[in-house]
Amino acid sequence: MASGASPAVGGPAPTSKDEATAGNQRGAEESVTVPQPVDYTELYERIKDKPCRVVQINQQLEGFNGGAFRTRSDMIERELESIHNAQTLSEVHEELDAAGRRLKQLGVFNKVEFFAHEEPLDDPSACTVDVRLEEANWYKVRAATYVEDSERTLELGASMSNALGNAEHLGANFEYGTENSHTASVSFRQPRAMGLPLLLELRGSQLFRNNQKASSYTEQLRGAVLGLKSLSGVHSLEYELGWRRLLDPSRSASRAVVAQMGDYLKSSVRYTAAADRRDVSAGGAAAALGGAGWGVKSTTEVAGLVPPSVGAGGGGSGPDSTLRFVRQQVDAVANVPMDDTGAVVFSLGVSAGLLLPWGEGGMSRPSCIADRFFLGGPSSLRGFKFKGAGPSDARRPAPGRSASEQALASGRRDALGGDAFTSIFASLMFQLPHPALKLMNLHGHAFVNGGNVIQLLGTGRPPAALLSEFGSTFRWSCGAGLVVPTPLGRFEANYCVLMSAAEHDRVRRGLQLGFAASNL
């Protein structure tokens, strides 16, 4: 019970007073008619190193909407155990903070509250902590739409959390895209697995991606992913085992794509590290870009982790069925406000990626088209159509034509992608001056966008020639336009002027509309 002179503060940052100090305070107050205002900050600074330990932790557990409390008690005990190690008042404060954070990371509680008070009254260096936990609902259903790779996708998901009391999350997801791509997955997530600050995830999925418009093939990937992620979202390590099947139902793919069709085994480890120091709270134009500051993300993938006895038995000129490569991609973004009000922000984004094989004979065979990098479209290279920049190959013409007609017909081309790519985006984004437009979150921007993607493997050329080709065929475009940040991504309406494009690129001159997804 709190006495009148020692107030209790709710939330995870409580303070408790030493009994002797409170007694002194009460004595002082009774002798003076006018109660002095107490400076708690200074009082806390004075007594924070005095010995104080927690002798008892009372738990008040509430289920969702008055229902039964499902979380297992030994899980809660495990997170609260370290509170008993505190020796001084400031340590109690820190341990309660840390325990509150750990309980929130489980992701099953709506409310986590700590309340420390000075019971038992006869021991000045002891205090009691009351923990109040309220659980969240056990099921969640969600529906979302987003734009990915020029395809509008609808996502439906249902998840069941904490059904067994271990704070585990079971989820099922289904995504359906406008170009008939669909993905179905079930996942199991366990936050704070075994008491460590990690998230364990096991996901099985079947993915069907329809790339016929750009590259004339469809990809079907069935597999499982086992992942370990840090709870702050900075690090993530995943192992993926999957069966990938590339088919061409349209039968009009180019030679380069037809040679890629088949069944592949993907056994890869992927490590992602992200550092995001962008501060959204600063407001201004930078808020549309995720905040002022900088962010970097690096993804490394090593594929081909199979026992060495399993080797391709010399399947002629066909592709190796086990994917063996190392893929590295780095994305960096920096947003710099140009003036104090933050109305104008200069943004610079750089992405680069490299795909290299390993194992014998790797450099002489082309890489798998589903792992390559593609460039083009409103997200990566404005002024070009989606997957429009980069190596391409002529599609098979319709069989009705004669040979001479085939030579003349400007057939559609398949985008092949490349093994090395880079893309640079520099823009000056500003809020439009009218208050009405500010309310609509409409911004304007002027940009310069450049990038290039080339094929390294299977070309049989020396690295010097490839490097000179990379430099000489760099594509550049510039322009200006309007930007509206939406929940689906940044919607941009740009007028683009091409400064440099290569032969066979599919360009989009003039007005280009689209959603620009952020790389981070």
Added chain:
Amino acid sequence: MNSQSVCILYKWPECWGLPSLSPACIQAEAYLRLSGVQFAVEVCSTSSSSPTGQLPALERDAYISPGASDEFSSAAAVVAYAKKHIKDLDAHLSLGQRADQLAFTTLIESRLNVATNMTMWCESRGFNELKKAAYGAKLPFPLNQLVPWSRQREVRRRLAHTDMDQVYPAALEVLDAVSDRLRSGGGPYFFGPQPTSVDALLLGHLLFYRTSPAVAPVLQEKVQSQRVLCEYIERLLGQNFSVPATPRSALESSSAGAASWSDAAKGQKKAPPPAVAPSPAELQFRRHSYYWLLGAGATIVSYILMSGRYIQFATVIDGDGEDEGDDDEEDDADDE
């Protein structure tokens, strides 16, 4: 006939001494060899590596044989295309012989196809042998079980209604009929001195029955015990399959299909692509899309101005009263 067009046949690799481990691919190759046309062969380790997703497949310049659900249907499509565009082996048959040809082709399709499918996919021993030979060396571990298993499921679904006890005796009857016909007919081929499509279809099944370990013992014994069938097979093999097929890579290296330097690497700057004049339909589309965008923008702007939620116009109440159309003053519930 375009002499430059080259035929490429996609097939399963050679195995057990056979030109291909799949009888459908042997049928397609046999037809091409019997017709004497020049063709190259591309060996695919899985059926998804072929351009149509099924093996056998025929590619000739821009044409690709249609993909079918079954490998025997793909072989039939290859043979049909070859008959129409390359060489028709049945052109010399008389009317009576054509009737026989139709009858025997139907017999082969309805009975021997089913028996071969049954022994390859539904018999556990046959399936294991096929799996080992076809997928064992080429695909890594989980795939060499998963991929044949998914194909087996498809074939089993198609054969679900057939009765296993009836299939093999029906096939044996056909083999008896074929051997009787060969014995009585004389001449090296089924219809006498010249090869026909029936020879190609028969060769696929007979060769498979004679040598493959994936075949049911009844069928194998029947073929091996009939001397006329063995002689027929040997004769056809000796005359037509003596020369190994040219692989596609040998063909490619002679042509100019290899990678060439891009112009940039050779130091030449490419001229900017010529501006293609847009077609009238495209111009009209562009015009309409600009109008639509303008209209949408105008609607948004007019909504912002006239709804009064974002911009309040101060109204000047004159003595003689302003016209109400310009009155944009609203209740300032949430003002600036």
